[in-house]
Amino acid sequence: MSKKLHIVSLGCTKNLVDTEVMLGRLRSYEMTDTPEEADVIIVNTCGFIDAAKEESLNTVLSLHEARREDSVLVMAGCLSERYKEELQKELPEVDIFTGVGDYDRIDELIAKKQTMFTPHVFLVNEEHERVVTGSTAHAYVKLAEGCNQTCSFCAIPGFKGKLHSRTLKSVVKEVERLVKRGFYDFSFISQDSSSYLRDLGVTDGLIELIDAIETIEGIKSARILYLYPSTTSEALIHRIAASPVFQNYFDMPIQHISPRILKTMKRGIGAEKIRGLLEAMRAVPGSFVRTSVIVGFPTETKEEFKELCDFVEDFGFDRVNVFEYSDEEGTDAYELTPKIDPETIHERAERLGEIVRKTTEASLQKMVGKSCETIVTGPSEEHEYLLSARPLLWAPEIDGEVLVNDSEIEGVEYDKLYRVEVTERAGLQLVGRIVGHA
Incomplete structure (x- = not known):
């Protein structure tokens, strides 16, 4: 047994x-x-x-x-x-x-029954046999471990170490192996994906990655998660826009927009350059722009918080994660004063969250009446008679779903591609019907 x-x-x-x-x-x-x-x-x-x-x-x-x-x-x-x-x-x-x-x-x-802490960080490669969970269509592919950034609020480099990229050859071999197993949609991930291969002497490693992945037969879709502002180039944005395989998906955590806060956070880039990168992303036809921000960072003033709120509202991100500042020992920000009290941090997060809800609804509303390529992932948790479908443009799990309540095709199969027409929006939820094979 x-x-x-x-x-x-x-x-x-x-x-x-x-x-x-x-x-x-x-x-x-x-x-x-x-x-x-x-x-x-x-x-x-x-x-x-x-x-x-x-x-x-x-x-x-x-x-x-x-x-x-x-x-x-x-x-x-x-x-x-x-x-x-x-x-x-x-x-x-x-x-x-x-x-x-x-x-x-x-x-x-x-x-x-042995406890062990090997002093180096494990980095998966093409030789490791993974059991990919949650899907037979989509797989995450890790590009690197560690991070060379010095953000004052982040403890990750302290226990994950410096950037350690996989070779491009290793990544390609793993993707080829996954394609042979039937996977066709991929999300490439790391702590700082836009720094991929910099530790190996390559400045724009993601462009080389895109070039290589596009040559693999059987891949239908891909996206890159976790771009860092100071290592994201406009050349990369243009290369993603030109790719027949990679989605026009831009996930770049900005954390703040106040010049002083960005400097205190040690983000390595100013507000104007961040704005320029975001505008370049938004200019890409059919782009999807996601970000993350931190509220209540030590010394953040009411005016600087308002500046962040105004920017998030004006830019109109498709998705935003709002994080309440967490005071982490071992980070530079841990020593910063004055601290913002937890109640104020929570209030600011809720205020910004209301803005984010409206920008997300606006993003979803743009899809009503349009059709998109989706993966039908299975029954929806909302109701047993509804199916859940994820537009290929969106990342799994974090960007939501389209509830499918009707289909012009019989015998719909899970983890297969279909074209779904979005018929309505109810709050933060889209509803649609399958109108054909993708």
């Missing part, structure tokens, strides 16, 4: 890829959604900000409460790496601790 595995992947999609590598090493286990049945339970944690750290700890403790006495509980990933000494002392509930360096050895650690 095979042993059973329950695994939880928290945080970003980069974590998800590492979780898929662990699944590849543990193929002999039978997956279970019920932790009480599992012989082994793994939590791949996130340690980025307070909310993520709290979620990770709560998940570990709740799974410990639910598990069988003879099972093995493993705590892996960023939070485990960042606080390895403290957590080993304070969490006797955990049987095995490991960080961000040993995902490809997880089977060995479990067999030996």
